[in-house]
Amino acid sequence: MSEFLTVKELKAQQSTGKPFVSLLVLKKTTAKTASNGNPYLSAELADKTGSFTCTVFSDSAVFELFKNAGESLIVKVEGKLDVYQGRLAPKLSKATQLTEAEVQASGAMENLVEASSEDFEGMKGELKNFISSIAHVELKKTVETVFQELGDNFLTAPAAVSVHHAYRHGLLEHTIRMARAAKVLLPLYPEVHPDLVMAGILLHDTGKVIEYVGTLSTKRSRRGILQGHVVLGYDLARRAGLKVGLDADLQERLEHIILSHQGKLEWGAAVIAASPEAVLVSMIDNLDARMGMVQQALRQANEDQEFSERIMGLESPVLTKPVKR
Secondary structure, three states: OOOOOOHHHHHHOOOOOOEEEEEEEEEEEEEEEOOOOOEEEEEEEEEOOEEEEEEEEOOOOOHHHHHOOOOOEEEEEEEEOOEEOOEEOOEEEEEEEEOHHHHHHHOOHHHOOOEOOOOHHHHHHHHHHHHHOOOOHHHHHHHHHHHHHHOOHHHHOOOOOOOOOOOEOHHHHHHHHHHHHHHHHHHHOOOOOHHHHHHHHHHOOOOHHHHEEOOOOOEEOHHHHHOHHHHHHHHHHHHHHHHHOOOHHHHHHHHHHHHHOOOOHHHOOOOOOOOHHHHHHHHHHHHHHHHHHHHHHHHHOOOOOOEOOOEOOOOEOOEOOOOOO
């Protein structure tokens, strides 16, 4: 057993005040001010098994390190367990910064970076097959042109910062699962254009390759903040479609799928889905996003844990105890 406790192991501990040592990634710090005027930090720490947020006050031994931390700082932290409002909120007493090279040499890097649990090579092959399955020549060329521009970045990118499929290869996994679902559902809805649905699914989140940056932790890029993945994906598809000579009507319908796939304006959609294909894609996207949250909660659950913590995207905790069979 490693000397370092994982986030999952920390959350499984029931007692407060128990000392611990962990190797974690400092994903984000937010500077705040207490009611008495003193500064403090809200720090998010994580490994591949989960994450937690703790408060670091200005008189803490780790305050200066966290305050001046760059992106994706790897830290060996020591402290004592504590719980606040039912959530893990340990009190840190010491933190030591480690380089990526040091962690790689120790063999601990794989414990820090969460990745898709699906076979990577298998998903790459499925992506190629789904592209090949598009019978409409110009639609297929449009999709191929976008993926040629993105290169391998699409294969490694996460699908989000924190909500769903927020890990290495997460975008590929999310896209493949949506394409699988579409293959099952398409025979039920002969009114929709199957090639347009498949092209829309494969391209709907491609803007996230530009929106998100980072390896150990993910943040939004300048273009991601100023434009967002919906607009970025629309731009990728538009330029590709014009390049290959895609029919104007299909071009507009494909762009509409990308612009509306978020489902609601308050969720980030540029418009509400208003074509048969766009409605189907937005619903499949919502399904896989929500089930992705459920699956992650199940992966991170401890055996003696009946419910997960409240999941923001679901507005509820998830029952993690398996059904008796």
